[in-house]
Amino acid sequence: MEPHSEMVHWFFATGFLLLGLILLSQAIVGEEVWALRRWRVYLWPSIAFGLGIVMWPVMTFFTNSAIHMVAHGAWAQALMGAGAAELGLVHGKLHSRWWRLATPIGILVSGVAFLVHEQNTWYFARSAFLHHLIGWTLVAGALLPLGRALRPRSAAFQSGFALLFVVVAVMLYCDRDLAPVFGHLSPLAGVPHR
Amino acid sequence: MQSQIVTHAPAVRTYRDSRTRIVSALGPSTSVGGVLWAIVQPYRVTLLHPHHQGVWWLIAEPPLLVIAAGIMFSLLIARPLLADLQGDHGAA
Numbered sequence: 287m288e289p290h291s292e293m294v295h296w297f298f299a300t301g302f303l304l305l306g307l308i309l310l311s312q313a314i315v316g317e318e319v320w321a322l323r324r325w326r327v328y329l330w331p332s333i334a335f336g337l338g339i340v341m342w343p344v345m346t347f348f349t350n351s352a353i354h355m356v357a358h359g360a361w362a363q364a365l366m367g368a369g370a371a372e373l374g375l376v377h378g379k380l381h382s383r384w385w386r387l388a389t390p391i392g393i394l395v396s397g398v399a400f401l402v403h404e405q406n407t408w409y410f411a412r413s414a415f416l417h418h419l420i421g422w423t424l425v426a427g428a429l430l431p432l433g434r435a436l437r438p439r440s441a442a443f444q445s446g447f448a449l450l451f452v453v454v455a456v457m458l459y460c461d462r463d464l465a466p467v468f469g470h471l472s473p474l475a476g477v478p479h480r
Numbered sequence: 481m482q483s484q485i486v487t488h489a490p491a492v493r494t495y496r497d498s499r500t501r502i503v504s505a506l507g508p509s510t511s512v513g514g515v516l517w518a519i520v521q522p523y524r525v526t527l528l529h530p531h532h533q534g535v536w537w538l539i540a541e542p543p544l545l546v547i548a549a550g551i552m553f554s555l556l557i558a559r560p561l562l563a564d565l566q567g568d569h570g571a572a
Contacts, residue, residue, distance in 0.1 A: 293540035300545045307510065307553045311503050315565055322564040329557075459542045 288347055292413070292463045298337065299458035305333050306451030313444035327376045334392075335369025338362050357403035361396050368392030386435035390428045393450075397424030409470035412462050420457050423450070500565055507554030514546030 289297075308330050312320045321327050341362035349355040371388035374380035400421030406414040427450040433443035464476055518525050525544060526537045 287534070287536070289536040289540060293536055296540050296542050296545060299542070300549050303510070303546065303549045304553060307506055307549070308557055311506060311553075311557060311561060314499050314502050315561060319561070319565055322567075323560060326557075326561070459546070 290463055291348055292461050294344055294348060295458045295461040299455045299461075301333065301337050302451045302458060303455035305330060305337075306448050306455060308333070309448035309451060310445065313441060313448055317439075328373065331369045331372035331376060333369075334389075335366055335373065338365030338367075338369055341365060351403075351405075353405070354403050357399040361399040364392040364395035364399075383435070383438075386438070387432070390430075390432040390435060393424050393431055394428040397421045397426075397428065400424060406472070406475075409467060410472045411475040412460070412465040412467040412471075415467040416457050416461050420454055423454060423457070427454075500562060503558055503565065504562055507550045507558050509550070510553065511547045511550030514543045514548075514550060517546060518543035 312326075312330070339362070341358055345355055345358035345362060349358065368389045368391070371380065371385045375385055398421070400417050404414055404417035404421065408415050408418050430443055430446040430450055433440060434447050437443060465471070521543070522528055525541050526533050527541065527544070530538060
């Protein structure tokens, strides 16, 4: 028995919310205090990597078209790649600072994946609206981790990157399988179930 | 007498106090957000009407997930972080 698609969005929203809170607290206290306990520096890259892993079952069990499968698969790889690159950097296995570009690329791929696998128009239903909104938010928001990669000590980029996850979490929590958005619901979408 | 050290200390302490206050408020404010959401949209909390609900509807309740995220952050992340922040504060 599989959960509804909207529930999967809510679970991911919870992961994104935690990730946002972690990144926000890291930005507030600064790198020196954050690194006082070694496990903390592995925290957000591990969660990002883990979110990439759990995207694979989403690809497997929630695929209703080829484009869904490709989008979720690309998304899983991008999240895992970004998490792995950050893990390599904090562990000292990777040294080039250009590896930090894996995160903005991962966010950009995530945004494109949202946009590509939503084939309905903005006002078709709430889920379509939110997929477009989250997609464009992530595409534009990829500039924040890019700025963070180029200027790692910038509090503005660090805080902005953290808040990006919080904003996306709020949008994911708003997702419903079948519900109107601003009074609009296409008759082709079906009847809201609850 | 090195008066500059004396005059700068309160400013540094205030900055660190504000960081401590913000970090300690993140988890509770998140949980309060979840509580407010549950009050505004009680139909999204399936535990309030649990009969004849499937297991997923009992697990996936967005306001409760937000509250849980706030509690988890407070206990697992913020508490040790605040201890370190205050230790760093004491050392400075």
